[in-house]
Amino acid sequence: MTKPRTAERDRPWVIRTYSGHSSAEASNALYRSNLEKGQTGLSVAFDLPTQTGFDADHPLARGEVGKVGVPIGHVEDLAALFEGIPLDRMNTSMTINATAAWLLALYVAVAERNGIDPGSLQGTTQNDIIKEYLSRGTYIFPPGPSLRLISDMVAYTVDALPRWNPVNICSYHLQEAGATPVQEIAYAMATALAVLDAVRARDDVPSEALPRIVGRISFFLNAGIRFVEEICKVRAMAELWDGLTRERYGVEDAKLRRFRYGVQVNSLGLTEAQPENNVIRIALETLGVTFSKKARCRALQLPAWNEALGLPRPWDQQWSLRIQQILAYETDLLEYADLFDGSHVVEARTRDLREAAREEMEQVLAMGGAVAAVENAFMKQRLVASHTQRTRAIESGELTVVGVNAYTESEPSPLTAGATNVLRVDESAERDQIERLAAFRSRRNAVEVAAALQNLKDVVQDGGNVMPPSIRAAHAGVTTGEWSDALRSLFGEYRAPTGVVARKLDASGPRTQEVRGRVHALSERLGRPLKILVGKPGLDGHSNGAEQIAVKARDVGMEVVYEGIRLTPDEIARSARDEGVHVIGLSILSGSHGVLVIDVLDRLRKLGLDDVPVVVGGIIPESDAEALRRAGVRRVYTPKDFDLTRILSDVVDVVSESAPGE
Template sequence: ELAFALATATTVLDDLRPKVPAEHFPAMVGRISFFVNAGIRFITEMSKMRAFVDLWDEITAERYGVQEPKFRRFRYGVQVNSLGLTEQQPENNVYRILLEMLAVTLSKKARARAVQLPAWNEALGLPREWDQQWSLRMQQILAFETDLLEFDDIFDGNPAIDAKVEELKAGARAELAQIDAMGGAMEAIDYMKARLVESNAERIARIEAGRTTVIGVNSFTEHAPSPLTSGPEAIMLADPEAEAEQIDRLNAWRAARDDAAVKAALDELARVAASGENIMPATIRAAKAGATTGEWGDAVRATFGQYRGPTGVSRNPSNRTEGLDEIRARVDAVSAALGRRLSFVVGKPGLDGHSNGAEQIATRARDCGMDITYDGIRLTPQEIVESAARADAHVIGLSILSGSHIELTEEVMQRLAEAGLAHIPVVAGGIIPDDDAARLKALGVAKVYTPKDFELNTIMDDIVTLADPRGRAAT
């Protein structure tokens, strides 16, 4: 994390340096800010933030010659680790969020400028306003009721912290050197994304094997019913009229604006994009004329095309095959019965950018011997159906964490039927409340998975069973 964030920042600054007057460059360096993650191992996480401070000061002074200390300051906001929140015993997430917040606030030297805390029940569904308020109150209590802000850094000179910081810095410098040798973050983006996906795969494997303890998931699983999660209003339900209201507002906006002025502004935007000029003034003019975000995007894409980032999921199996022998044998047997390798398409429809779940399902399916297709985030239902047709898929998996699982899955199922592919079994995973899971199954979804289904091998078994022609023939 240290190396990848710093390498990205230096790639940006290396590109901008010749484009900015030399006298203004230090101030521009001072405007760079980072958005980092904080996990549950809060001593290590705090040491990581102190390492960030030291390394950024070192890079800005030595690589860029910035003399003014305030321009070398490591400025960051933080999102504490939503990835570690659990559907099982979700009330425990309050403690996880608090500990992760301490990692980025206890050390004055490396204190976050802004803290974004998730709600305790984000693994269950969309948080209500009250849930979000509860997380906000954690920050306010820490800031206004405790004496944390009255002291200088309480960890300066601590030998254990200093040793951990130096260890992290040494590892980050080695990784940075490797990325620099590859040509910087732009050239190393495939490598970095693959490393992130593989690292998360290793984390999940440790949880599955019990080598990493997660309370309520693989340890201390007994629990009394929680009053926090009972009742019909335990999570926020999306207003079914909200989408229609937003579309009506958008149509009213378009009807009231000056279409000629919008067209002229978008034409100018397209011209500027093609010329290589600074695109920001034309963007501001288009916004003031009344152009929508979608229209702006269409104009820019017409010149630059659409970028699809690397997925980090290689088609080549990893060497993590421990515990997979039985499933791999089943995949081989079902593939033989099918007459070709079992084909599994993983799709992420809609605007949801949370890709960890989809990546791990695709990675595990690959390591189990399936022929996987995963094209990354933000696909349309039609693109997923077309991908399934090209791959001649035996099973389709949809990953949706945006709350739009009903609408998006319904469209996928409809388009599959229109394409003559309704025979392909579909499974879905995401933050899906029980009532919605029942609705998805009514639409024809074969299996629905939520964060409590952390044992990926069980999901793999289900996929193999769904693809097995012998089982379908028997039924």
């Protein structure tokens, strides 16, 4: 009998943690300590102003600077972020999309300043704009120009940075947005084809370069708790990708057809209730993307057990890092050939997923591909539908979530005792960043900055590649907001369709009916139907929660003004006045609830609308929730409030309490 064990252990995947906060200096210290603890790559989290192309002193950036990631305003910030880290020997992944070309330009400029050949740079820019429209919300430009920026980067890096992954096609966020495995595979593939088709159509890309370009396309996946299905999912993706790249792009070299992907293990599936259970969830989910050697990830980052409570501390991230190290170095996983080859069960499930996904993908291609399916909201509507179904299954108990809708009794947890079980971003981070930005602006050469910006606009307008003038602008001291504004002036800004409006009515369930009856009765007392404003202040683009609430509110008979994302507190207050709403629902997941919600309350007071009740939902630690309630917020909902019907019923109570003539 032959031994199935391989002669040597396989090399483990790149071990990293998605991190960054407050400032370049603070994040640099965190990265260095993570590398000392055995991390083998870096994964940079940028703050929302950096991701959406605003300088720290822009009104929309208020409250968001340094919150969900590190603020990078210019070349000196990026230099500080990588201080003492050898760029030519580091593997750096950047979660950056709309401003990806700019952040890569800054990275190249910092390398050049340090005398490092850009050709040696290794890493990934996420740069998948399709999923931003569908789920994550940090887009800036319309789909056409966005795709053009991506294809510019692909065309540029293939020769100038041959070890860089210019785009990381994300199915991660599709799963977060509610995608079934089939949808996840299909839409990720359709997105990859949209990018490659756009690159192939360019005059400046010789056909001989196409196979190498295909070989640089990588993917970014989620790993959910149904880990057996996840194993089949990644195997199905590998098989599909191999076939598609051969048929569509004629790639003969099997190595260049390999399905390369990195993973962030599912964060939104982590629970706020009994949060210690999340460690077990994370470990099991990790198996889905590491078990099968054939379809093993290239890089892995794990969330921390307490992410549903707030920002994780260094110790929380270390705990997750150790999960990876135990799996890679302590277990015998890396000693074996593929464990599932020849398994009838795995192969049958893989085949089913592959074929169903292929069908779904063909449907998207038939309507003109991924970009068309964003513009006509097809994909968004499918995702909202699956997500709604999932939420309902949890509400009804059909889907078990331990500690949430089953087995909820618990001993007091020593892990969550005390107020300091999450990281607090120092409130001075924003002020400090704005001061540093002002100082930087005053010492740069204004003439060079203006010339570099003009050059950027000229080149982009003439159809030239965005990268060389962006690198020049990085050296000249252009800021993130200025670079983005230059392109905004050429491309305009985009608002994506939401997929909400077309959702079918859910009339099922006696609980929905019961709340509907209460809404109708209250509407009669009010003299007109209960009207609610749902909106997201700040830059956080994760709109799924707000959309679910909007749909449910409509289902229980409310008139819902859904205002979407990226609103200033002033805009929200004025809309509330113009629309004459009875209640305002705000959703914030970025942790900037403190500043933004208080701002909305202030503006409402100035407009004489203090009698309009405000409710807030988001990732809000209890101590913050208490502060918000003291400031006048009527209710605060957190991820443990998963029952939408109950939330809406509660909103009826809130309006009823505030309505005159009780």
